[in-house]
Amino acid sequence: MLFDHRGEPVRTGRAAVNGTKLHYRTAGSGPVVVLLHGVPKTGYHWRHLVPKLTARHTVVVPDLRGLGDSARPADGFDCATMSDDIAALMAHLGHESYTAMGEDWGAVVAYQLAARHREHVEALVFAEALLPGFGFEDHTALTHENVSGGMFLWHLGFYFQPDVPEMLIAGHERELITYMLKDERSYPDTATADAIDEYVRCYSMPGGIRSMLAIYRAMLVDAEQNRQAARAMLDIPVLALGGDAFIGERNETQMRLLAHDVTGHVFQAGHDLAEEVPDEVADVLLPFLADRLT
Helix, strand or coil: EEEECCCCCCCEEEEEEECCEEEEEECCCCCCEECCCCCCCHHHHHHHHHHHCCCCEEEEEEECEEEEEEECCCCCCCCHHHHHHHHHHHHHHHCEEEEEEEEEEEHHHHHHHHCCCCCCCEEEEEECCCCCCCCCHHHCCCCCCHHHHCCCCHHHHHHHHCCCCHHHHCCHHHHHHHHHHHHCCCCHHHHHHHHHHHHHHHHHCCCHHHHHHHHCCHHHHHHHHHHHCCCCEEEEEEEEEECCCCCCHHHHHHHCEEEEEEEEEEEEECHHHHHCHHHHHHHHHHHHHHHCCC
16 A cells, blocks of 8 residues: 555546556645556555655556556557556546656656657656667677676566466566566665565466566567657656666666756666665655746
């Protein structure tokens, strides 16, 4: 369960949007921020950050298409379609303008949301993600540099192979999720038992692993969508956040190819910033959001 700054449970709901049904949580009041999680996580990833925002902001925390407690449709796992899901959800909730914050795959969705729905997105926070079409693919190669630098993303090729990952992961969701979460963090103890239990619950449900794999298998489509979107530079403020033990300053480097107004910050952390260093993230995020009001 997620709680707001007063310690009260956030509101939850489901909305039929864009040909699927999304589960979401919402709380707070003020300017709106939508928080988009990555893989293998759910909206629960944001549990430490939400109460740091709700005193000043309305927060919307969806589970992405196919993940968490959202529906698991047969298709639509490219990031442009997933961004349209979020735009439709925000319209359904009556939010005309908002900041989009995403991490990992959620950051790729957030970029597409900003590119495709610029009239609604006021600012973008892009955290710990490699963007297909702009360097993601480079880290799938078995090279000395990738392996020695800790950025050999071996699982992408594995996930692309049809049927075999489903066969090998079934019944071992806990082992895979626990390994991925702890291996990519500077502070593995922040992958707490409650979080692992929640993620395993969701990814073990029918269609959970299939949906996760479908997101990765759409990566080549995403790359072309991102290259198309990049033809028009974003004209909104962008905050690029990284962990020094994982993607680090590459987040800012990517965003400078895509937007005019980019600020970067690198934390002493691994890949999952909002779970590893939520206080430090809030210290950087809140002034960025406040600047939008001045």
